[in-house]
Amino acid sequence: MRFPLSMTAGMASYIARNKFRPNPEWQKTVVTAPDASNPFRIVYTHTGADRKPHPMINKRFPLVLMLEPLHTCNLTCTGCGRIREYESTITQKLSLQQCLDAVHECGAPIVSICGGEPMLYPELGPLTAKLIEENKTIYLCTNGMFIQKRLKEFKPADKFFFNVHLDGMEKNHDIAVEREGVFREAIQGVKAAKQAGFRVCTNTTVYKETDMNEIEEMFEYLAQFKVDGHTISPAYGYSSVNDREIFMTRDDIHEKFKTIDKLADRFPLFSTPTYLEFLQGKRDYPCTAWGNPTYNVKGWKGPCYLITDGHYKTFEELMNKTQWENYGAGNDPRCDHCMVHCGFEPSAALGINSKLGDTFKLMTWAFR
Ligand code: SF4
Numbered sequence: 053m054r055f056p057l058s059m060t061a062g063m064a065s066y067i068a069r070n071k072f073r074p075n076p077e078w079q080k081t082v083v084t085a086p087d088a089s090n091p092f093r094i095v096y097t098h099t100g101a102d103r104k105p106h107p108m109i110n111k112r113f114p115l116v117l118m119l120e121p122l123h124t125c126n127l128t129c130t131g132c133g134r135i136r137e138y139e140s141t142i143t144q145k146l147s148l149q150q151c152l153d154a155v156h157e158c159g160a161p162i163v164s165i166c167g168g169e170p171m172l173y174p175e176l177g178p179l180t181a182k183l184i185e186e187n188k189t190i191y192l193c194t195n196g197m198f199i200q201k202r203l204k205e206f207k208p209a210d211k212f213f214f215n216v217h218l219d220g221m222e223k224n225h226d227i228a229v230e231r232e233g234v235f236r237e238a239i240q241g242v243k244a245a246k247q248a249g250f251r252v253c254t255n256t257t258v259y260k261e262t263d264m265n266e267i268e269e270m271f272e273y274l275a276q277f278k279v280d281g282h283t284i285s286p287a288y289g290y291s292s293v294n295d296r297e298i299f300m301t302r303d304d305i306h307e308k309f310k311t312i313d314k315l316a317d318r319f320p321l322f323s324t325p326t327y328l329e330f331l332q333g334k335r336d337y338p339c340t341a342w343g344n345p346t347y348n349v350k351g352w353k354g355p356c357y358l359i360t361d362g363h364y365k366t367f368e369e370l371m372n373k374t375q376w377e378n379y380g381a382g383n384d385p386r387c388d389h390c391m392v393h394c395g396f397e398p399s400a401a402l403g404i405n406s407k408l409g410d411t412f413k414l415m416t417w418a419f420r
Pocket of ligand 1: 357381390394
Protein backbone atom coordinates (compact mmCIF):
# COMPACT_ATOMS: atom_id res chain seq x y z
CA MET A 53 0.00 0.00 0.00
CA ARG A 54 1.42 3.38 -1.06
CA PHE A 55 0.23 5.33 2.00
CA PRO A 56 -0.97 4.28 5.47
CA LEU A 57 -4.67 3.37 5.31
CA SER A 58 -5.55 5.97 7.98
CA MET A 59 -3.97 8.66 5.79
CA THR A 60 -5.86 7.67 2.62
CA ALA A 61 -9.17 7.25 4.47
CA GLY A 62 -8.72 10.50 6.44
CA MET A 63 -7.96 12.48 3.29
CA ALA A 64 -10.91 11.01 1.38
CA SER A 65 -13.36 11.87 4.15
CA TYR A 66 -11.84 15.38 4.61
CA ILE A 67 -12.29 16.09 0.87
CA ALA A 68 -15.85 14.72 0.81
CA ARG A 69 -16.83 16.78 3.88
CA ASN A 70 -15.40 20.01 2.51
CA LYS A 71 -16.76 19.54 -0.99
CA PHE A 72 -20.20 18.90 0.42
CA ARG A 73 -20.08 21.70 2.97
CA PRO A 74 -17.31 24.23 2.25
CA ASN A 75 -16.56 26.75 5.01
CA PRO A 76 -18.64 29.85 4.01
CA GLU A 77 -16.08 32.16 5.67
CA TRP A 78 -13.54 31.22 2.96
CA GLN A 79 -15.78 31.75 -0.08
CA LYS A 80 -16.17 35.54 0.00
CA THR A 81 -14.48 37.59 -2.68
CA VAL A 82 -13.09 40.89 -1.43
CA VAL A 83 -11.72 42.98 -4.28
CA THR A 84 -8.56 44.88 -3.32
CA ALA A 85 -5.97 46.88 -5.24
CA PRO A 86 -2.70 45.02 -5.95
CA ASP A 87 0.17 45.79 -3.57
CA ALA A 88 2.16 48.46 -5.43
CA SER A 89 5.22 47.98 -3.21
CA ASN A 90 5.64 44.35 -4.29
CA PRO A 91 8.65 44.16 -6.66
CA PHE A 92 7.37 40.94 -8.28
CA ARG A 93 3.87 42.26 -9.00
CA ILE A 94 2.85 42.58 -12.64
CA VAL A 95 -0.18 44.05 -14.31
CA TYR A 96 -2.74 41.43 -15.39
CA THR A 97 -3.14 41.11 -19.15
CA HIS A 98 -6.26 38.93 -19.20
CA THR A 99 -9.30 40.58 -17.70
CA GLY A 100 -13.06 40.23 -17.82
CA ALA A 101 -14.75 37.95 -20.33
CA ASP A 102 -11.67 36.07 -21.55
CA ARG A 103 -11.12 34.47 -18.12
CA LYS A 104 -11.82 30.79 -17.71
CA PRO A 105 -14.18 30.19 -14.75
CA HIS A 106 -12.84 27.77 -12.11
CA PRO A 107 -15.28 24.92 -11.31
CA MET A 108 -14.48 25.08 -7.58
CA ILE A 109 -14.12 28.81 -7.12
CA ASN A 110 -16.88 28.75 -4.47
CA LYS A 111 -15.63 25.60 -2.73
CA ARG A 112 -12.20 26.66 -1.57
CA PHE A 113 -10.45 24.71 1.14
CA PRO A 114 -6.84 23.69 1.84
CA LEU A 115 -5.40 20.20 1.44
CA VAL A 116 -1.71 20.76 2.17
CA LEU A 117 -0.27 23.57 4.27
CA MET A 118 3.20 24.62 3.13
CA LEU A 119 4.67 25.76 6.44
CA GLU A 120 7.94 27.69 6.24
CA PRO A 121 9.22 28.21 9.80
CA LEU A 122 12.28 30.00 8.41
CA HIS A 123 13.99 30.82 5.11
CA THR A 124 17.59 30.37 6.26
CA CYS A 125 19.39 27.63 4.36
CA ASN A 126 22.87 26.16 4.33
CA LEU A 127 22.72 25.88 0.52
CA THR A 128 22.13 28.23 -2.41
CA CYS A 129 20.40 25.94 -4.91
CA THR A 130 20.18 27.21 -8.50
CA GLY A 131 16.40 26.94 -8.81
CA CYS A 132 15.43 28.18 -5.31
CA GLY A 133 13.27 31.29 -5.19
CA ARG A 134 13.08 31.51 -1.39
CA ILE A 135 16.64 32.59 -0.58
CA ARG A 136 16.27 35.31 -3.21
CA GLU A 137 12.74 36.56 -2.54
CA TYR A 138 13.07 36.55 1.26
CA GLU A 139 16.64 37.88 1.45
CA SER A 140 15.57 40.79 3.69
CA THR A 141 13.91 38.48 6.28
CA ILE A 142 16.25 35.53 5.92
CA THR A 143 17.30 35.63 9.58
CA GLN A 144 13.73 35.69 10.93
CA LYS A 145 11.81 32.62 12.03
CA LEU A 146 8.32 31.73 13.20
CA SER A 147 7.81 30.79 16.83
CA LEU A 148 6.56 27.28 17.60
CA GLN A 149 3.21 28.80 18.61
CA GLN A 150 2.93 30.72 15.31
CA CYS A 151 3.52 27.46 13.41
CA LEU A 152 0.83 25.67 15.40
CA ASP A 153 -1.59 28.57 15.07
CA ALA A 154 -1.19 28.49 11.27
CA VAL A 155 -1.87 24.73 11.25
CA HIS A 156 -5.02 25.20 13.35
CA GLU A 157 -6.20 28.26 11.44
CA CYS A 158 -6.38 26.51 8.07
CA GLY A 159 -7.01 22.96 9.30
CA ALA A 160 -5.30 21.22 6.34
CA PRO A 161 -4.79 17.50 7.03
CA ILE A 162 -1.28 17.50 5.53
CA VAL A 163 1.53 19.79 6.67
CA SER A 164 4.58 20.10 4.47
CA ILE A 165 7.33 21.69 6.56
CA CYS A 166 9.68 23.47 4.18
CA GLY A 167 11.73 26.64 4.05
CA GLY A 168 14.65 27.44 3.81
CA GLU A 169 16.07 24.35 5.39
CA PRO A 170 13.64 23.35 8.16
CA MET A 171 16.28 21.17 9.82
CA LEU A 172 17.88 24.48 10.91
CA TYR A 173 14.71 25.35 12.86
CA PRO A 174 15.45 24.82 16.56
CA GLU A 175 11.90 23.80 17.58
CA LEU A 176 11.45 21.21 14.84
CA GLY A 177 11.32 18.26 17.25
CA PRO A 178 8.48 19.70 19.38
CA LEU A 179 6.69 20.93 16.23
CA THR A 180 6.60 17.51 14.57
CA ALA A 181 5.72 15.80 17.87
CA LYS A 182 2.72 18.11 18.31
CA LEU A 183 1.57 17.59 14.71
CA ILE A 184 1.81 13.81 15.10
CA GLU A 185 -0.25 14.11 18.29
CA GLU A 186 -2.84 16.05 16.28
CA ASN A 187 -2.97 13.27 13.66
CA LYS A 188 -1.57 15.37 10.83
CA THR A 189 0.36 13.88 7.94
CA ILE A 190 3.80 15.51 7.90
CA TYR A 191 6.27 15.87 5.08
CA LEU A 192 9.53 17.27 6.43
CA CYS A 193 11.17 18.65 3.27
CA THR A 194 14.92 18.74 3.66
CA ASN A 195 18.17 18.70 1.74
CA GLY A 196 19.04 15.78 4.03
CA MET A 197 22.34 17.14 5.33
CA PHE A 198 21.28 17.39 8.99
CA ILE A 199 19.21 14.22 9.29
CA GLN A 200 21.94 12.20 10.98
CA LYS A 201 22.77 15.00 13.40
CA ARG A 202 19.19 15.68 14.53
CA LEU A 203 17.53 12.30 14.13
CA LYS A 204 17.26 11.74 17.90
CA GLU A 205 14.88 14.70 18.18
CA PHE A 206 12.16 12.82 16.25
CA LYS A 207 10.08 9.71 16.72
CA PRO A 208 8.96 7.52 13.80
CA ALA A 209 5.24 7.62 13.06
CA ASP A 210 2.99 6.25 10.35
CA LYS A 211 2.16 9.64 8.88
CA PHE A 212 5.57 11.33 9.31
CA PHE A 213 7.89 11.39 6.27
CA PHE A 214 11.35 12.79 5.80
CA ASN A 215 11.07 14.20 2.27
CA VAL A 216 14.60 14.46 0.91
CA HIS A 217 15.35 16.74 -2.02
CA LEU A 218 17.31 14.88 -4.75
CA ASP A 219 17.47 16.22 -8.30
CA GLY A 220 19.70 13.54 -9.81
CA MET A 221 22.68 11.33 -9.16
CA GLU A 222 25.73 12.63 -7.29
CA LYS A 223 27.38 14.80 -9.96
CA ASN A 224 24.25 16.55 -11.23
CA HIS A 225 22.56 16.88 -7.84
CA ASP A 226 25.65 18.57 -6.43
CA ILE A 227 25.72 20.93 -9.43
CA ALA A 228 22.01 21.79 -8.87
CA VAL A 229 22.59 22.59 -5.20
CA GLU A 230 25.90 24.30 -5.96
CA ARG A 231 27.98 22.34 -3.46
CA GLU A 232 30.01 19.14 -3.64
CA GLY A 233 29.24 16.37 -1.16
CA VAL A 234 25.55 17.21 -0.64
CA PHE A 235 24.28 14.09 -2.41
CA ARG A 236 26.49 11.81 -0.31
CA GLU A 237 25.37 13.44 2.95
CA ALA A 238 21.72 13.29 1.91
CA ILE A 239 22.09 9.56 1.17
CA GLN A 240 23.68 9.02 4.58
CA GLY A 241 20.66 10.81 6.04
CA VAL A 242 18.24 8.61 4.08
CA LYS A 243 20.01 5.47 5.29
CA ALA A 244 20.12 6.62 8.91
CA ALA A 245 16.43 7.55 8.92
CA LYS A 246 15.36 4.26 7.34
CA GLN A 247 17.50 2.27 9.78
CA ALA A 248 15.86 4.12 12.67
CA GLY A 249 12.40 3.13 11.41
CA PHE A 250 11.29 6.40 9.80
CA ARG A 251 9.35 6.74 6.57
CA VAL A 252 11.42 8.45 3.88
CA CYS A 253 10.43 9.78 0.48
CA THR A 254 12.25 11.91 -2.06
CA ASN A 255 11.33 15.04 -3.89
CA THR A 256 12.70 15.73 -7.38
CA THR A 257 12.42 18.85 -9.49
CA VAL A 258 12.78 18.30 -13.22
CA TYR A 259 14.59 21.07 -15.12
CA LYS A 260 15.17 21.59 -18.84
CA GLU A 261 18.55 19.91 -18.49
CA THR A 262 17.28 16.91 -16.51
CA ASP A 263 17.86 13.54 -18.16
CA MET A 264 14.89 11.33 -17.25
CA ASN A 265 17.12 8.24 -17.62
CA GLU A 266 19.16 9.61 -14.76
CA ILE A 267 16.02 10.00 -12.64
CA GLU A 268 15.26 6.32 -13.33
CA GLU A 269 18.83 5.45 -12.32
CA MET A 270 18.39 7.45 -9.12
CA PHE A 271 15.12 5.69 -8.20
CA GLU A 272 16.83 2.34 -8.86
CA TYR A 273 19.69 3.38 -6.59
CA LEU A 274 17.30 4.51 -3.83
CA ALA A 275 15.33 1.25 -3.95
CA GLN A 276 18.12 -0.54 -2.05
CA PHE A 277 17.44 1.71 0.99
CA LYS A 278 13.72 0.86 0.81
CA VAL A 279 12.69 4.47 0.26
CA ASP A 280 8.92 4.67 0.62
CA GLY A 281 8.07 6.88 -2.35
CA HIS A 282 8.98 9.71 -4.71
CA THR A 283 7.34 12.97 -5.69
CA ILE A 284 8.34 14.56 -8.97
CA SER A 285 7.41 17.92 -10.43
CA PRO A 286 8.57 20.21 -13.24
CA ALA A 287 10.49 23.31 -12.20
CA TYR A 288 8.66 26.58 -12.20
CA GLY A 289 10.13 29.87 -13.46
CA TYR A 290 10.12 31.94 -10.27
CA SER A 291 10.06 35.68 -10.87
CA SER A 292 12.83 35.86 -8.28
CA VAL A 293 15.17 33.42 -10.04
CA ASN A 294 16.99 35.16 -12.89
CA ASP A 295 18.20 32.09 -14.75
CA ARG A 296 15.31 31.55 -17.20
CA GLU A 297 17.26 28.93 -19.13
CA ILE A 298 16.63 26.16 -16.58
CA PHE A 299 12.82 26.37 -16.70
CA MET A 300 10.49 24.70 -19.21
CA THR A 301 7.50 25.63 -21.35
CA ARG A 302 4.38 23.42 -21.22
CA ASP A 303 5.52 21.70 -24.44
CA ASP A 304 8.93 21.01 -22.87
CA ILE A 305 7.19 19.50 -19.85
CA HIS A 306 4.95 17.24 -21.98
CA GLU A 307 8.03 16.00 -23.81
CA LYS A 308 10.03 15.49 -20.59
CA PHE A 309 7.25 13.50 -18.90
CA LYS A 310 6.15 11.44 -21.90
CA THR A 311 7.85 8.31 -20.51
CA ILE A 312 6.86 8.85 -16.87
CA ASP A 313 4.49 5.84 -16.99
CA LYS A 314 7.53 3.59 -17.17
CA LEU A 315 8.78 5.05 -13.87
CA ALA A 316 5.31 4.94 -12.33
CA ASP A 317 5.09 1.21 -13.12
CA ARG A 318 8.46 0.42 -11.55
CA PHE A 319 8.65 2.77 -8.56
CA PRO A 320 6.28 4.03 -5.84
CA LEU A 321 5.55 7.51 -7.14
CA PHE A 322 3.57 9.66 -4.71
CA SER A 323 2.36 11.92 -7.52
CA THR A 324 -1.19 10.91 -8.53
CA PRO A 325 -1.57 9.19 -11.93
CA THR A 326 -4.03 11.88 -13.01
CA TYR A 327 -1.50 14.64 -12.24
CA LEU A 328 1.12 12.71 -14.24
CA GLU A 329 -1.32 12.56 -17.18
CA PHE A 330 -1.65 16.34 -16.88
CA LEU A 331 2.15 16.65 -17.09
CA GLN A 332 2.05 14.50 -20.23
CA GLY A 333 -0.56 16.77 -21.83
CA LYS A 334 -3.21 14.03 -21.77
CA ARG A 335 -5.67 16.09 -19.68
CA ASP A 336 -6.08 19.65 -18.47
CA TYR A 337 -6.59 21.13 -15.02
CA PRO A 338 -7.23 24.63 -13.77
CA CYS A 339 -4.83 25.81 -11.07
CA THR A 340 -6.20 25.19 -7.56
CA ALA A 341 -3.54 27.09 -5.63
CA TRP A 342 -5.74 27.59 -2.54
CA GLY A 343 -5.41 23.85 -2.00
CA ASN A 344 -1.75 24.38 -1.07
CA PRO A 345 -1.53 27.58 0.99
CA THR A 346 1.85 28.84 2.24
CA TYR A 347 2.55 30.42 5.63
CA ASN A 348 5.84 32.08 6.58
CA VAL A 349 7.36 34.97 8.56
CA LYS A 350 5.54 37.50 6.37
CA GLY A 351 2.15 35.82 6.79
CA TRP A 352 -0.11 33.91 4.38
CA LYS A 353 1.50 34.15 0.95
CA GLY A 354 -0.80 34.68 -2.03
CA PRO A 355 -1.64 33.50 -4.55
CA CYS A 356 0.62 30.47 -4.26
CA TYR A 357 3.84 28.85 -3.14
CA LEU A 358 5.57 30.25 -6.21
CA ILE A 359 4.46 33.76 -7.01
CA THR A 360 3.82 36.48 -4.48
CA ASP A 361 1.33 39.26 -5.00
CA GLY A 362 0.73 39.76 -1.31
CA HIS A 363 1.05 38.45 2.25
CA TYR A 364 -2.03 38.33 4.47
CA LYS A 365 -2.36 38.33 8.24
CA THR A 366 -5.03 35.66 8.36
CA PHE A 367 -5.89 32.56 6.35
CA GLU A 368 -9.38 33.92 5.85
CA GLU A 369 -7.94 37.05 4.25
CA LEU A 370 -5.78 34.91 1.92
CA MET A 371 -8.85 32.95 0.85
CA ASN A 372 -11.09 35.98 0.38
CA LYS A 373 -8.76 38.74 -0.78
CA THR A 374 -6.74 36.79 -3.32
CA GLN A 375 -8.29 37.39 -6.74
CA TRP A 376 -8.20 33.69 -7.63
CA GLU A 377 -9.89 34.17 -11.01
CA ASN A 378 -6.91 36.25 -12.12
CA TYR A 379 -4.51 33.31 -11.97
CA GLY A 380 -3.83 30.14 -13.92
CA ALA A 381 -2.86 29.58 -17.55
CA GLY A 382 -4.68 31.97 -19.86
CA ASN A 383 -5.40 34.40 -17.02
CA ASP A 384 -1.94 35.56 -15.95
CA PRO A 385 1.16 35.27 -18.16
CA ARG A 386 3.26 34.21 -15.17
CA CYS A 387 1.10 31.09 -14.91
CA ASP A 388 1.13 30.12 -18.59
CA HIS A 389 3.82 27.43 -18.31
CA CYS A 390 3.27 26.46 -14.69
CA MET A 391 2.38 22.80 -14.07
CA VAL A 392 3.83 22.41 -10.57
CA HIS A 393 2.31 20.00 -8.08
CA CYS A 394 1.35 22.71 -5.57
CA GLY A 395 -1.00 24.29 -8.13
CA PHE A 396 -2.34 21.19 -9.82
CA GLU A 397 -2.13 18.16 -7.50
CA PRO A 398 -5.07 19.63 -5.56
CA SER A 399 -7.05 19.82 -8.84
CA ALA A 400 -6.27 16.14 -9.45
CA ALA A 401 -7.04 15.13 -5.86
CA LEU A 402 -10.35 17.01 -5.93
CA GLY A 403 -11.42 15.22 -9.12
CA ILE A 404 -11.79 18.38 -11.20
CA ASN A 405 -12.41 17.58 -14.91
CA SER A 406 -12.63 13.94 -13.92
CA LYS A 407 -13.01 11.20 -16.53
CA LEU A 408 -14.68 7.84 -16.42
CA GLY A 409 -12.35 5.38 -14.70
CA ASP A 410 -10.46 8.00 -12.63
CA THR A 411 -11.77 6.67 -9.30
CA PHE A 412 -10.60 3.17 -10.16
CA LYS A 413 -7.24 4.54 -11.32
CA LEU A 414 -6.74 6.49 -8.09
CA MET A 415 -7.83 3.58 -5.89
CA THR A 416 -5.46 1.22 -7.68
CA TRP A 417 -2.65 3.74 -7.26
CA ALA A 418 -3.35 4.34 -3.55
CA PHE A 419 -3.68 0.68 -2.61
CA ARG A 420 -0.90 -0.72 -4.76
S1 SF4 B 1 -0.59 28.47 -12.11
FE1 SF4 B 1 -1.17 28.51 -9.95
S2 SF4 B 1 0.52 27.58 -8.86
FE2 SF4 B 1 1.26 28.11 -10.90
S3 SF4 B 1 2.16 30.17 -10.65
FE3 SF4 B 1 0.04 30.45 -11.30
S4 SF4 B 1 -1.13 30.69 -9.38
FE4 SF4 B 1 0.86 29.79 -8.87
